[in-house]
Amino acid sequence: MPEIPANRRFTRAELSRYNGQNGMPAYVAVNQTVYDVTTVFVQGKHFNHLAGQDLTGAFLRQHAPVSLSGYPVVGILMG
Template sequence: MKKRLSAAIFSMFLGIALLVGCTAQEQPEQPQEEVQDEGQKQADEDLEESMEVTLQELSQYNGKEGNPAYIAVDGVVYDVTDHPGWKDGMHSGVSAGQDITQQLKEAPHGDSKLEGLKVVGRIAE
């Protein structure tokens, strides 16, 4: 009798543990708009904390003599220093340290290559 009672209690606890462990925990879903807004806010904050340079100042960031290599596209300044396509501040005959908006529009890849580049600032107006 004692063995049956112990087995019944054990089975009951085991069943409860299985039910509790197997129930799905629903995660509240974050609306897509909210996710995009957070990403945009972060990008805006990063840009606000970044530098503002004139085109003349940008020319110093040409990737030569140990200088970083920066390019500007549509007023945004990107760091291409460690990008493999920008060896020594040069890419397909284009030098870093300048606004390459027009050259990029004429390039076969367009502005798709800007994705993943670090934004370091903007061109002063």
């Protein structure tokens, strides 16, 4: 997989490809920022959440935004 710069822009359709399945990394968006969460999304899942989606609402109900600070930023979610 090539390195993706932090200024990469993702559409929702593009983000959905990064679902942690078939060798793809697991990315999620929170507050329009896209993070690589491959290390915690085993087979594209973390508890009842699926990678490749905007998880802003679900994430903020359970975590403080600072809890993502250890994950690489790979881009921003458009729209």
